[in-house]
Amino acid sequence: xxGITQSPKYLFRKEGQNVTLSCEQNLNHDAMYWYxxxxxxxxxxxxxxxxxxxxxxxxIAEGYSVSREKKESFPLTVTSAQKNPTAFYLCAxxxxxxxxxxxxxxxxxxxx
Amino acid sequence: GESVGLHLPTLSVQEGDNSxxxxxxSNSASDYFIWYKQESGKGPQFIIDIRxxxxxxxxxxxxxxxxxxxxxxxxxxxxxxxxxxxVYFCAENSGGFKTIFGAGTRLFVKA
Numbered sequence: 517x518x519g520i521t522q523s524p525k526y527l528f529r530k531e532g533q534n535v536t537l538s539c540e541q542n543l544n545h546d547a548m549y550w551y552x553x554x555x556x557x558x559x560x561x562x563x564x565x566x567x568x569x570x571x572x573x574x575x576i577a578e579g580y581s582v583s584r585e586k587k588e589s590f591p592l593t594v595t596s597a598q599k600n601p602t603a604f605y606l607c608a609x610x611x612x613x614x615x616x617x618x619x620x621x622x623x624x625x626x627x628x
Numbered sequence: 629g630e631s632v633g634l635h636l637p638t639l640s641v642q643e644g645d646n647s648x649x650x651x652x653x654s655n656s657a658s659d660y661f662i663w664y665k666q667e668s669g670k671g672p673q674f675i676i677d678i679r680x681x682x683x684x685x686x687x688x689x690x691x692x693x694x695x696x697x698x699x700x701x702x703x704x705x706x707x708x709x710x711x712x713x714x715v716y717f718c719a720e721n722s723g724g725f726k727t728i729f730g731a732g733t734r735l736f737v738k739a
Contacts, residue, residue: 520671522671547725549725551729556636556731556732557731558717558729558730558731558732559672559729561726564725566725606671606672608671610725616659616660616679616721616722616723616724617721617724617725617727618662618674618677619719619727620674621664621671621672621673622671623670623671624669624670624671626669
C-alpha cells in the first residue's frame with residue numbers, strides 16, 4: 517500500500533530543544549517537501565528536495581534543517597532557533613521532472 | 629500586524645445541493661492548478677487538477693472551471709454530502725517544484 521507516512525502524530529517540544537519530524541514515502545517519488553500550516557492559513561514551504569543529497573530552502577527555512585540521505589526519507593529538524601514552532605507540519609512528495617507536478621501529502625505532525 | 633486568513637471564507641450548503649467554491653490566483657504564468665480537500669487534523673487530499681490549456685475538467689461529482697482572463701478558478705461539487713465537509717484550497721504551479729497554495733474555504737454541509 518503506497519503512501520506517505522509522518523511520525524509522530526503529536527510532538528511536544530520543550531523550549532531550547534531540537535526535535536525531528538519523520539517523513540517516509542514508498543511512492544518512488546524523487547521530490548519531497550516540508551510545509552508549515554498555521555490555523556486558518558495556507559501552506560508555507562519550509563524546504564524541498566528534488567533528489568537525494570540535495571535540498572533547497574523554501575520561503576520560511578529559518579530555524580529549520582533537513583537532510584535527504586535516502587530517496588524514501590526526508591526528516592525535518594525544528595531547532596531552538598525557531599521562535600514560534602507551534603504549527604501543523606505537512607510532508608509531501610511528487611514525481612521529478614521539469615514540468616508541473618502534483619504533490620501528495622502525508623497525514624501531518626502537530627508540534628506543540 | 630493583522631494576520632489575514634485566520635477567518636477562512638465559509639460556505640454552508642444543504643445536503644444534496646451543489647456547492648461552488650471559488651479561488652482567485654495571482655500568477656498569470658501559472659499553467660497548472662490543483663484543488664485539495666483537507667479534513668480536520670489530516671493532510672490535504674488531491675481532488676482534481678486542470679492545465680491552463682483547458683477551461684473545464686470533470687471528475688466524479690466534481691468539476692473544475694478555469695477562467696484565465698480574470699484569473700479565476702472554481703470547484704463545483706454536485707449533490708454535496710456530509711462527508712464533503714472540509715477545507716478546500718486551490719494551488720497554482722508555473723512549472724517546476726514551487727506550488728503556491730491558497731488559504732482555503734471551509735465548506736459546511738447541513739443535513
